[in-house]
Amino acid sequence: MSTRRLLELSHLNIHNANALSSPYTIGFPAMTAWLGFVHALERKLQAAGYPTLELVATAVFSHRCDLQTYQGPGDFVHSIIGTANPLDKDGKRSAFIEEARCHLDVSLLIEYQAQDSDEDRMERPEFIPLLERLLTRMKMAGGDLLGFNTPQLKALDDSDNQAVRRLLLNLMPGFALIERRELMQQAMEGGADALDALLEYLTIHHSCEQDDAGEVTWRSQRKAGLEGEKPGWIVPIATGFHGINPLGIAKNQRDPDTPHRFAESVVTLGEFRMAHRIHSLDEVLWHYHTDLDRNLYLCQQALPTTTVIDNDGFQ
Template sequence: MRCILLLPKLEIHNANALSSPYTIGFPAMTAWLGAVHALQRRLNQAGHPELRFTRAGVVCHDIKLHTHQGRGDYVQSIIGTGNPLDKNGGRPSFIEEARCDLTVSLLIEYDSLARSVTADGYIKAVEKQLHLIKWASGDLVHYAEPQLKAIDDAKSLRQLTRQLMPSYTLIERRDLMTEAMQDGQDAIDALLDYLTVQHRSQLNDDNIEWTANRKTKGWLVPIANGFQGISELGIAENQRDPDTLHRFAESLVTLGEFIMPYRVKHLDELLWHSHYNADNNLYLIQQNPRNA
């Protein structure tokens, strides 16, 4: 039996919309797993030291990017924030940040609760922490009551996925990247090859017909799914945590795919977990292999 904490219909304002270092859109999986880890730490400190969140998944019900596209414009522009004037009355310099408002549901797999904790008591403890956490750098505006779910067969999984509809969930498609790179492409070419939309024209009986196609079917997107260390572990000057070794790292990007939850046949298709590859200095957010 798998134990799931469901946080339904989290309405989040001003979330970070950097889906990867190169694109904006749905927040990166590193942001969601980071928020889940922060929730676990807060619950551990609030009297639940035995609690461990092992995996998490996110489904998106609605999203609105803070962008603007004027009449006749080809590209969209980021809507920035109005920062306070500096001491001379001028506009201060700022870095453009992509933001979004969105509604998501989070599924968090956890180890079994201590016998001394009731389900109602646990849910109340979770609710006390929800507004204290930044969710993908955004602020929680509203949420539905958290629920505890037990998934032990196909029927209970179908009930869960029906409850999540209508929505889209993000799954990992690193398998497409791996296959393309085994055929000789480098990583960036493999990524762009799957994201490129090719427009072609064909002349039929004096009529020109246009078609638009991608390399494969599906709603494929680039996603940030971890980091790779580019320096040795050590102590950094003025680091916030004096007891933890630090290193410089770069973001990792792979392919993801949005699918509707009713297509999910196994719970692992919804859930992501963290993984450390010491040989290659990789800090990954990943799913179990699709054929596992």
């Protein structure tokens, strides 16, 4: 029996988060943004007097995602609502690159590890106020953190299914983001192109039938999952980066002591699944995985048996 120690950050109210999750997709922020925030929080806590504290895995639960777009009367597509800041010297809107934004209500479950001395200090009354002060000064997925519930520390046994169930039900209504890369891999092993495999699971097919009385019945359906499984809310997600040139030193790079390389986004399929349908924490916890032999820097939920990256950065 093993005990998992969790930090619960519930109902983080985020304003103007970056919704351009990759060069190909717009919507919920990339998984690299959430794990990047957790990594930044870990460094701040270590500097604040908890040197052995490690935040090793993160689960993301979405309660609300309000994408800032507009569809006018008669428009077929939505347009990004831009702020055009700042105005030019004549008070007019300057030329700018459109920035997709969204407002979010998100909860994070963070698994942590620490030596006994730091674990004991985390149980003291001063830890939660320190954590709250750090959170109010941080950005999340490029957005401003406007508010959150009081953080909580929890300890759960893996074998205690009822305790895990109660924890997840407390996050309802909410959707856990899980990885479904196996859907892409199955289609690509059958000879499909990576982009075609991605779109195949996102496309909604509409068909109609007319009976003898002339009544027309419309039906909408999406591609079934593995072995006839009907997947839930399938979305494209950005889960990391693929290096496209050797490590080296670039002119005017931000950190002169760290090797530099250019990279492209890795995009695969994910699924938003209701929290009450989750049976194990391993289904939702994300962690970093680096494969230097393949130049991959990924966020994932389990070590894969195979990882396929095509030339366009699809996994």
